[in-house]
Amino acid sequence: MKKEETVDYHIKVVWHAISRMYNQGGLEKGITASSGFVLLNIDIEEGTPATKIAPLLGMEARSLTRMLKNMEQTGLIYREKDPNDKRSVRIMLTEEGKKKRSFSKKAVLYFNDSVRKKVSDEKLSAFFDVMSSIEEVIEENRNIEQQIILIENE
Structure with missing residues (x-):
């Protein structure tokens, strides 16, 4: 079987193209496709429990931990103890994180609208x-x- 005949080849090629597109679009804004997707999965008002984000994105917790640390260092997010469960930590958006989230949302909506015009x-x-x-x-x-x-x- 040729690689072009495999399902995973097409998924991988298209995903890499989408990721490159988002990375190039986010370059000026200082975000990556991955960080944009994380921002989109954090509730603007309530924040999101840290343990819930990785499953939402289909990521390994280890990879997410590194990304969250980086996003915290760049001022996009901060951690806050959950008021209902002191053992749990919620990931909250900073004002800058909210701006980057808004940009990410617009990029995703634009891409999806473009696809829906063609398909x-x-x-x-x-x-x-x-x-x-x-x-x-x-x-x-x-x-x-x-x-x-x-x-x-x-």
């Missing part, structure tokens, strides 16, 4: 269905190493 609702619906199915396959095959061993032993 019919029917095709987008099919795309979302396919992506959901791919996500199910990923969940079913979490331990791919064991799956490969089983296939090799057949």
Whole structure:
């Protein structure tokens, strides 16, 4: 099978193109695609528990920890103890973080509007269905190493 015939090749190529586009657009604003997505997943008023952000983004907690530390150092976020649970920490947006979040939201909406102008609702619906199915396959095959061993032993 050629790489162009694999599902993951197309997902990877398109995701990298989207990420590059957002990174270039955010360069002047001092944010990356990743930090923009983090900002979009933080509640403007209430903040968001630190433990909830990684799952929202499909990230590993370790990667997010580094990113949050960097975002805190650049003045986009700050940490605050949860008033309802003193053991929990909420990630809050600074005023600068709110501005960058607003920019990120506009960029995402603009891109999505551009896609919707080119792609019919029917095709987008099919795309979302396919992506959901791919996500199910990923969940079913979490331990791919064991799956490969089983296939090799057949």
